[in-house]
Amino acid sequence: MNVTFIGLGIMGQNMARNLLPHCTLTVFNRSPQPVEALAADGATAATSLTDAVADADVVFTMLAKPEVVAAQAFGEEGFLQAMPNDSLWVDCSTVNPSFSREAAQVAKASGIRFLDAPVAGTRKPAEDGTLTFLVGGAEADLNQARPLLEQMGSKIVHTGNHGQGSAFKMLINAQLAQSMAVFAETTLLGEKLGFSREMLMDTLPNLPVSAPFLTGKAELIRHGQFEPQFPLELMLKDLHLLEKTAYEHRQPLFMSSVAKALYASADAAGHGRDDFSALHAFLESHNQS
Known part of the structure; x- marks a missing residue:
């Protein structure tokens, strides 16, 4: 062809x-x-x-x-x-x-x-x-x-039918964005509770409660190097499209709206071209300010 x-x-x-x-x-x-x-x-x-x-x-x-x-x-x-x-x-x-x-x-x-x-x-x-x-x-x-x-x-x-592939991708990225936010927030709390970053990155992603993709993201966080696999600015774009889609169907998305605000703040702070796991770095710097 x-x-x-x-x-x-x-x-x-x-x-x-x-x-x-x-x-x-x-x-x-x-x-x-x-x-x-x-x-x-x-x-x-x-x-x-x-x-x-x-x-x-x-x-x-x-x-x-x-x-x-x-x-x-x-x-x-x-x-x-x-x-x-x-x-x-x-x-x-x-x-x-x-x-x-x-x-x-x-x-x-x-x-x-x-x-x-x-x-x-x-x-x-x-x-x-x-x-x-x-x-x-x-x-x-x-x-x-x-x-x-x-x-x-x-x-x-x-x-x-037409549109259903894009619709299913909305659902996947809704979970992806929120799982990353939960992981970042949880691991930062873990460090405040006295656990080392090494220990948290070694253990938490491998637990049954964790999404499999977090194993790879933990390595980026561990080294503080966020080479883009999926740029944060595109995750923000996808959350915007998710919110638009939810509005068209009159379905409230409380948690996704919070996630969108977090990614928007990270984007405004200069992390847009980083991998979306740089949300961790943004939350860490915000916590220190």
Whole structure:
């Protein structure tokens, strides 16, 4: 298949690299460095969105937020109008479900099929090809995309119709953000109670009450080095989309609202480009001030 990948950030460039041996791959990104790196390994570098998709059977997008997806997909300069009729657009971006349903409608009006397929996993699973894809859309469209998804991930969950992949990703990130906040707050209290940071990072993440992802985050906290696997500013964005989605469904989210305020404060304090586990560093500095 002719495949196009648009959006080569922390996740996208690794996902695209895992596709390289298995298709004819064209890549596009607003900044040139990841495009050049993939082109050196055999991908075709596109100079514009419309050129990137002109011959594509499947187009993947992995972009930061709904506004960026809309800007690159819709309108006269967007890639939708240049995609071949009946080709397939797979949006792996983390966006709100109502936006995914809108994207599906706009795509259909342009003669394009659509899947929302956000991922569970951060940079390391993207590198290893072990992401989980949460897919909303038609079974037949998923079957076309499946061989490609299987090169980038180890699990595919078909969650239902358009928007349901994005909806399930909202639930996952709601738990992820809050679990990190609880862990940071708890371990800081533990140090005040006389336990060493080493002891807490060695034991708490491995208890049955702890989320498995905390094992890796404990290592970042232990060393005070927060190289972004999942940037804090994107977690804040996802909590904003979660809050918007909850409002659309008239569902109060008390705990998530508190978590959003914490991440917003950490972002304002300069941790936006750090991994979201830097919430621990923010709470620690706030506690010392």
